[in-house]
Amino acid sequence: MAERRKYGKKYCKYTEMKVDFIDYKNVDILKYSMSERGKIMPRRLTGNSKDAQEMVERAIKRARHMALVPYIVDTKNVSDSAYSKAAL
Numbered sequence: 001m002a003e004r005r006k007y008g009k010k011y012c013k014y015t016e017m018k019v020d021f022i023d024y025k026n027v028d029i030l031k032y033s034m035s036e037r038g039k040i041m042p043r044r045l046t047g048n049s050k051d052a053q054e055m056v057e058r059a060i061k062r063a064r065h066m067a068l069v070p071y072i073v074d075t076k077n078v079s080d081s082a083y084s085k086a087a088l
Contacts, residue, residue, distance in 0.1 A: 010047025014056070022055040024062035027069060034060065037073045 013032050014022065022029060033046050033056045040060055043053045063069040 012047055012049040012052050014052040015049055019052075022052070022059045024059040024066065025068065027063065030056065030060055030063060030069065034069070038070050 014029075019029070024030070033041050033048065033053075035041055040057055043050070046053075048056065060069060064071050
């Protein structure tokens with residue numbers, strides 16, 4: 001018999017919040033799908049649906065281009081999050 005999962009089933013936060021479109025200007029929503037270093041987290045870790053993940057990726061890339069979210073975070077000082085005022 002297969003082992004049982006020891007963790008809960010992942011679900012899409014954006015579907016639960018009933019978000020139809022993820023805007024690149026709303027950094028608070030984007031941070032759900034980014035790591036502390038500013039990387040885009042994969043679907044298997046976040047539990048996002050396919051459509052939501054595609055919108056998140058597009059929005060994060062646009063936000064990076066507009067300098068709302070950093071491309072990289074200083075690896076020497078990882079204790080700061082990617083969303084702190086110093087990083088922006």
